[in-house]
Amino acid sequence: GRSSAARAVHAMPKMPKRRKPKSPSDHTDVTSLDVSHILGSRGRLAEQPQKKQPAPLDPESAAAKEVVKANRLARIARKKQRRRERWLVMRAEWDAAGSKGKQASSREGKDGKEEEEEEEEEEQGGKRMRGAGGAAVAKPEFEAVSAQEVTGGKMQYRKIPVPPHRYTPLRKDWMQIYTPIVEHLKLDVRMNPRNRCIELKTSEHTEDVDLLQKAADFIRAYLLGFAIGDAVALLRVEDLYVDTFMVTDVKILKGDHLSRAVGRIAGKDGKAKFAIENATRTRIVLAENKVHLLGSFANIKTARDAICSLILGSPISKVYTNLRNVAARTGSRI
Numbered sequence: 001g002r003s004s005a006a007r008a009v010h011a012m013p014k015m016p017k018r019r020k021p022k023s024p025s026d027h028t029d030v031t032s033l034d035v036s037h038i039l040g041s042r043g044r045l046a047e048q049p050q051k052k053q054p055a056p057l058d059p060e061s062a063a064a065k066e067v068v069k070a071n072r073l074a075r076i077a078r079k080k081q082r083r084r085e086r087w088l089v090m091r092a093e094w095d096a097a098g099s100k101g102k103q104a105s106s107r108e109g110k111d112g113k114e115e116e117e118e119e120e121e122e123e124q125g126g127k128r129m130r131g132a133g134g135a136a137v138a139k140p141e142f143e144a145v146s147a148q149e150v151t152g153g154k155m156q157y158r159k160i161p162v163p164p165h166r167y168t169p170l171r172k173d174w175m176q177i178y179t180p181i182v183e184h185l186k187l188d189v190r191m192n193p194r195n196r197c198i199e200l201k202t203s204e205h206t207e208d209v210d211l212l213q214k215a216a217d218f219i220r221a222y223l224l225g226f227a228i229g230d231a232v233a234l235l236r237v238e239d240l241y242v243d244t245f246m247v248t249d250v251k252i253l254k255g256d257h258l259s260r261a262v263g264r265i266a267g268k269d270g271k272a273k274f275a276i277e278n279a280t281r282t283r284i285v286l287a288e289n290k291v292h293l294l295g296s297f298a299n300i301k302t303a304r305d306a307i308c309s310l311i312l313g314s315p316i317s318k319v320y321t322n323l324r325n326v327a328a329r330t331g332s333r334i
Contacts, residue, residue: 279323
């Protein structure tokens with residue numbers, strides 16, 4: 001019996017024999033290669049034969065001048081040939097259309113009437129239209145498009161919700177609201193008590209679709225608290241707008257501080273409010289912490305600046321001085 005160590009040694013695989021390195025004679029001698037086609041006789045790279053460049057011509061010589069002249073004449077000849085080809089193509093098109101004579105005489109032989117027509121056309125700033133026979137065609141004149149045609153025969157509607165605190169004034173001033181909308185703007189109007197809103201609708205007698213929006217702005221201004229006489233100005237005067245902002249948008253105030261800010265805007269017996277209205281030619285409505293302004297864009301901006309100054313705490317005397325200067329500038333401008 002062999003020991004376990006001996007059995008393990010006999011069980012291991014035999015290692016392969018190491019190969020002997022080759023002798024230097026087995027390697028290829030690089031120095032013995034024939035590189036005569038790469039290297040020259042002295043061991044340098046063989047120079048490649050270069051193409052001979054033509055000698056530049058002297059620009060002052062007669063030969064150079066002749067070459068430049070020949071090139072210029074060749075370019076001129078090619079241009080003439082292309083121009084001739086284009087002319088032949090255009091002439092063939094004119095002959096095919098039977099308008100050779102008209103094209104040739106378009107700038108020649110015009111009588112006085114044609115010259116007057118061209119002058120009128122130049123004054124109007126457009127091209128003259130011609131019929132099949134060459135006669136001038138008058139510009140078409142179309143009738144004004146009615147409101148029904150603009151909307152494709154469909155009626156346009158507007159609904160303005162009525163706040164609860166404006167029911168009684170609305171019932172009292174209904175005829176003053178109804179009359180300008182129906183008689184002057186040719187619109188249909190009614191009060192819908194179920195939906196608590198005023199409904200506007202165009203009719204077949206409405207002349208312009210924009211009148212519907214004007215009537216809606218007029219009713220909204222009245223419902224915001226403006227007097228009926230001031231709100232009617234939206235229907236009669238262009239470029240009048242209604243702007244609304246809150247006192248808390250200018251400065252965050254609460255409780256008594258907010259009440260004092262609103263009181264500063266109104267002033268004693270409304271004097272501050274009336275002064276701003278007269279100086280800026282606007283109308284102001286104070287509704288709790290909201291301020292509504294009615295007037296033109298520039299006047300509304302001036303009144304809003306004065307009101308913001310009062311909210312921020314500027315002395316009323318300083319605001320009056322600024323309003324006085326604004327009123328003087330406005331009067332001198334007018």
